[in-house]
Amino acid sequence: MKAEKFLGNFGRSESLWMYACARCGECVDVCPVYEETADEYTAPGFKIKKMRGLVGRKLGLPFSGGISEQGIKKIVKGLYECTLCGRCWSVCPYNYDLVSLWETARESAFETGFGLDSHVEMINAVKAENNIFNRPHARRKDWTKGLDVPVKEKADTVYFVGCLMSYRGQLKPAAKAMATIMNAAGENWTTLENEVCCGVPLKFSGGTKDLEELMEINISAIESIGARKIVFSCPGCLRMFRQEYSKALGKKVRMVHGIELIDSYIQSGRIKLKDKLAERMTYHDPCELSRLAGVIEEPRRIFNSVTSGFVELPGNKFNVVCCGGGGLYKAVDLDKSLGIAGKRIGQAEEINAAGLMTACPSCYMTLSQTARSKKSNVKVNDFAEVVAQQIE
Amino acid sequence: MTGQKEISEKKYPPDVNYRTVLKGLARLDPFFHLLMAILLITGLMIDLLGPWLGGWLWSIRTIAHGYLGALFILVFIVYIVQVIYSKKMRTVLTATNYVDFLFYIILIITGMTTASANKPWIDVIPGLFHALSPIAEFTPAIHTAVTYVWIVFSTVFPGGILHGIASVYLISHLKKKSKMERS
Numbered sequence: 424m425k426a427e428k429f430l431g432n433f434g435r436s437e438s439l440w441m442y443a444c445a446r447c448g449e450c451v452d453v454c455p456v457y458e459e460t461a462d463e464y465t466a467p468g469f470k471i472k473k474m475r476g477l478v479g480r481k482l483g484l485p486f487s488g489g490i491s492e493q494g495i496k497k498i499v500k501g502l503y504e505c506t507l508c509g510r511c512w513s514v515c516p517y518n519y520d521l522v523s524l525w526e527t528a529r530e531s532a533f534e535t536g537f538g539l540d541s542h543v544e545m546i547n548a549v550k551a552e553n554n555i556f557n558r559p560h561a562r563r564k565d566w567t568k569g570l571d572v573p574v575k576e577k578a579d580t581v582y583f584v585g586c587l588m589s590y591r592g593q594l595k596p597a598a599k600a601m602a603t604i605m606n607a608a609g610e611n612w613t614t615l616e617n618e619v620c621c622g623v624p625l626k627f628s629g630g631t632k633d634l635e636e637l638m639e640i641n642i643s644a645i646e647s648i649g650a651r652k653i654v655f656s657c658p659g660c661l662r663m664f665r666q667e668y669s670k671a672l673g674k675k676v677r678m679v680h681g682i683e684l685i686d687s688y689i690q691s692g693r694i695k696l697k698d699k700l701a702e703r704m705t706y707h708d709p710c711e712l713s714r715l716a717g718v719i720e721e722p723r724r725i726f727n728s729v730t731s732g733f734v735e736l737p738g739n740k741f742n743v744v745c746c747g748g749g750g751l752y753k754a755v756d757l758d759k760s761l762g763i764a765g766k767r768i769g770q771a772e773e774i775n776a777a778g779l780m781t782a783c784p785s786c787y788m789t790l791s792q793t794a795r796s797k798k799s800n801v802k803v804n805d806f807a808e809v810v811a812q813q814i815e
Numbered sequence: 816m817t818g819q820k821e822i823s824e825k826k827y828p829p830d831v832n833y834r835t836v837l838k839g840l841a842r843l844d845p846f847f848h849l850l851m852a853i854l855l856i857t858g859l860m861i862d863l864l865g866p867w868l869g870g871w872l873w874s875i876r877t878i879a880h881g882y883l884g885a886l887f888i889l890v891f892i893v894y895i896v897q898v899i900y901s902k903k904m905r906t907v908l909t910a911t912n913y914v915d916f917l918f919y920i921i922l923i924i925t926g927m928t929t930a931s932a933n934k935p936w937i938d939v940i941p942g943l944f945h946a947l948s949p950i951a952e953f954t955p956a957i958h959t960a961v962t963y964v965w966i967v968f969s970t971v972f973p974g975g976i977l978h979g980i981a982s983v984y985l986i987s988h989l990k991k992k993s994k995m996e997r998s
Binding site: 442517 | 821823824825827829830835840843902903906909910912979
């Protein structure tokens with residue numbers, strides 16, 4: 424019975440954690456998905472409680488409860504109804520890596536046949552075309568049309584564009600803007616001739632079987648270029664590289680987000696900006712960039728150089744409230760995902776921001792879609808576009 | 816809107832060790848847990864070191880354990896009301912937590928009975944005077960015995976704070992071990 428195998432990949436650390444949890448409920452209070460759904464199966468603490476029963480049963484502990492396929496399906500649904508934003512980890516008094524716990528549990532769900540159909544489709548797309556949208560791999564570089572984007576055999580810096588920036592029409596100008604800024608700064612950079620999906624969507628879905636094969640293509644391409652720095656527009660790709668690729672690429676290769684690179688350009692004077700705008704602008708910290716990668720002050724320095732009207736959103740920096748688009752949640756429940764984003768747009772409206780900037784393609788897609796559907800006056804922008812327009 | 820808890824910045828992926836755990840626990844109902852810790856320590860001192868405490872015994876029993884115990888009752892009532900109206904009531908708490916609360920209630924009733932010359936429940940429910948008077952004789956023993964049962968319960972069963980700390984110790988131990996194996 425496949426139900427018996429669920430959570431079979433839990434090691435001693437995960438199993439012990441199930442019992443160590445203090446039941447303080449802090450994670451429940453701050454979870455944006457539980458706030459939106461009010462379904463207890465989406466509450467982090469409740470998922471731990473339910474998984475504890477399964478782990479306890481495997482360990483042969485008394486009072487562990489039964490195990491039914493129906494019950495597991497409910498738990499799995501809850502595991503996928505999560506943005507992996509890490510807010511639960513941030514408030515956990517034990518500081519336990521709950522993001523990793525959810526990813527490990529999703530992996531088990533996928534391996535035991537409880538994965539979602541939409542995720543299976545996405546993985547098949549990655550296998551077939553090396554991108555999550557099942558678009559022809561040959562068109563990955565379409566975003567470069569009409570722009571001086573180098574493809575060099577050797578370069579100091581590699582710009583890893585990512586699937587969303589490469590294929591989503593709305594985001595292509597942001598990728599172009601990033602290229603424009605690097606050219607303006609005189610960076611010796613290149614894109615990969617044969618860039619493929621970094622694999623983070625596979626990790627989020629739990630279908631990690633083909634992950635290594637995928638990673639190998641990017642790793643060998645980067646190694647052959649001899650780059651010492653990789654720049655990302657997508658915080659998901661960045662985290663994937665820092666956590667997984669760095670094991671192969673080593674510490675000599677620096678992995679930075681575009682916003683960190685641009686901040687260093689401004690600080691060192693490699694790019695000069697025009698006079699500050701007067702527009703009232705705010706910034707939504709992507710969870711993966713601020714909470715999970717620690718990039719917090721750099722965007723603020725940039726936006727304070729770009730506009731004199733920079734204002735902070737409530738629930739920001741390390742304590743940012745997710746936009747609702749993380750962890751493949753949009754593919755699970757679009758309405759709820761956009762519902763969470765609607766609250767964020769509402770907050771931007773409350774502080775009378777004309778522009779809402781972000782530094783994540785997934786946040787951009789979710790927030791801009793919501794702003795359009797709400798007919799909001801708040802305009803969602805990618806940071807690179809805003810900076811590129813201000814270069815002297 | 817989602818709870819706007821302000822947590823100071825920390826590194827991801829996280830390190831789990833005693834320091835991080837104690838730091839995290841320190842911000843969880845700090846007044847409640849501080850009082851609980853004081854009552855546990857002073858209670859154990861009275862029971863185990865009583866004959867050797869000399870003149871200190873009276874101060875520890877009356878002030879540190881007695882008056883702080885009375886304060887704990889008020890804090891406990893506020894705590895329980897908060898729990899009842901919180902989301903965690905229906906999401907994270909399990910039978911062991913409710914048994915934990917039951918232990919607290921027994922300790923509070925027996926503590927009050929032992930400490931108060933008037934036996935407060937006689938004023939509250941006079942009808943129970945005859946039924947409860949003989950029990951009053953045993954309340955100090957019940958109070959002490961339940962404390963030890965609670966310690967064992969909190970250590971062995973999931974949900975208790977001591978159990979949590981013990982588990983986290985094991986986790987950090989395992990992490991250290993795996994790091995050593997990797998290097």
